[in-house]
Amino acid sequence: MFLINMKYMKKIIYCLVFLPMFFSSIVYAKEPEITSIAIDNVWSGHRIKPYLLTRGEQQFVAYYDANRQMTVAHRQLGGKWRYYKVDSWLGWDSHNYVTMELDSEGYLHVMGNMHADPLEYFRMSEPLNVRSLKRVSVMAEKSLEKRMTYPVFLRNKQEQLIVKYRDGGSGNGSEIYNIYNTQSKSWSRLHANTFLDGEGKMSGYFEGPTLGPDGMFHLIWVWRNTPNAASNHSLSYAKSEDLINWQNSNGEDISLPITAKSAEVVDPVPPFAGMINGNVKIGFDHNKQPIISYHKYDANGDTQIYVARKEGKGWGAVQISDWKGFRWDFDGHGSLGRFKVxxxxxxxxxxxxxxxxxxxxxxxxxxxxxxxxxxxxxxxxADIYPPIINAATEVANSHLSKGSGLIKLENHVFKGKGDSSAFGKKFYLSWLTQPGNRDSAHSYISQPSVLTLSGINDSN
Incomplete structure (x- = not known):
């Protein structure tokens, strides 16, 4: 059974009147205009992340359907969806998300369903034809594609497609970058060496690279010694103009592979001191300087939010929260479920x-x-996403809110990637799932959720 915050009740009542389950276009006084459509029934048995990509007028959604099969849908904005299912099925591991990117010739590349698993990669054989997606058995180097995790697509300044991933396991892995040649339709290693090497002692968990307002790619990461999430340590930083040659924040060259000894440390947070991968984020100040947000324990053992920024030749950290008696202990293995902060x-x-x-x-x-x-x-x-998205999600999934109440489902939102807006709208995916369960099966599987795509006026 869902417990709906009273401050959103008015919005939900309006949605029930004007927002049919499968299509809506609503305008509220002093509220953003939202258009929501149902994409598909999707797996809700545990937390798993879909992907939404918009490039110009082309829009793609990748997800796991109600039967756990990886599915990709495509439309030209304003047009009808075309769907295709590839031969990849989801297990219970919440690390096995799906990601994708369009190359400069209009071919979609899709990866996912990998957590220290062999390559799962699909590529179009015809531009913008989602039903031409075909499995590719080897990307660049088969020996480095047997235990793949955390694939991420990105583009360099020349709009060339790059993919990065971890080869190996948690606490014992290396970071690999590949670059795609649209003429030969083949991948090759971007670096002669691995990009980052934990030397058998640790792995790097990354945020970025992020192209900053200074024209440089900025990369931050934490090191992790073991599969235990609490063993994260040493917030680190590097930057690059071309993703090939890398420097520290002082402009000094860093030879590859980057190791724990050669990496620039922003904050030497030790293991078991309250810092976790996935919760280090980068932005930029008014002077185009990188600024990093993260958390760790303070002198009293409470969890606090910090920001770090370059000061002179080093970095300075400032505690911005002042919480008393709040401590998030996240010791253990596997997906941790919903983060407490x-x-x-x-x-x-x-x-x-x-x-x-x-x-x-x-x-x-x-x-x-x-x-x-x-x-x-x-x-x-504050709100992380426009609250009206929650109302649309609740209406689309009213069949779940009226269930037996055995399991409380979580509401998830994914902000679209690619072009920041198209046709004056910003796009979001929303859906419901059961909570995480340390990558193990629940005793009960909930009914499928409706994956909803919402477009909100960019002017709001």
Whole structure:
């Protein structure tokens, strides 16, 4: 049974009147305009992430259907969807997300369903024809494609397609980059060596590379010694102009592979000190300098939010929260389920201010910081995504909200990737799932959820 916050009740009532389950177009007074459509019934038995990509007028959604099969849908904006299912099925592992990117010739590349698993990669044989997706058995080097994890597609400044992934296991893995040649339709290694090497002692968990306003790609990561999530340590940084040659924050060259000894450390947080992979985020201040948000334990053992920024030849860290008696212990293996605290990337505000969204349990707050000192000016209530998306999701999944109440489902939102907006809209996916269960099966499998795509006016 769903418990709906009363402040959203009015929106939900309006949705029940004007938003049919499978298609809607709603305009509220003083509310953003939203258009929502149902994509498909999808697996809801545990938390798993779909993907939404918009490039120009072309839009793609990749997800696992109600039978756990990887599915890709394509449309030209405003047109009808065309679907295709590939021969890949999801297990219970929440690491096995799906990701994709379009190359400069209009061929879609799809990867996913890998957590220290052999290559799962599909590529179109005809431009913009989703039903031409075919499995590719070897990407660039078969010996490095047997235990693949965390695939990420990105583009360099020349719009060439690049993919990166981890080869090996948690606490014992190397980072690999490949680049795609559209003429030969083949991949090759971007670097002669591995990009990052834990030397059999640790693995790097990355955020980025992110192209900054200074024209450089910025990369941050934490090291992790073992599969135990609490063994994360040493927030680190590197930057590059071309993703091939890398430097530290002082512009000094870093030879590859980067190791724990050669990496630049932003904050030497030790293992079991409250820092976790996935919760280090990068943004940029008014001077185009990178600024990093993350969390760790303070001197009293409480979890606190920090920001770090370059100061002189080194980095300075500032504690921006002042929580008493709040400590998130996340010891253990496997997917941890819903994080008890999650910071988002720092963003610019006017009047020389910065803002950082933070979710702590069910509360979302916005920290307003002075851009010069990084000190907290105020903290206010906030929303991570437009709340009207939640209303559309609840209506589309009313069949679940009226269920037996044996399991409380979680509401998820994925902000679309690729072009930031198209036809004046920003796009989001939303769906419901059971909570994470350390990558193990639940005793009960919920009914499929409706995966909903919502377009919200970019002007709002």
């Amino acid at each position: 999650k910071p988002y990337s720092p963003e610019l505000l006017g009047n020389n201010k910065l803002t950082i969204l933070v979710r702590r349990n069910d509360d979302v707050m916005r920290f307003i910081l002075d851009s010069d000192s990084l000190k907290t000016i105020k903290v206010e209530e």
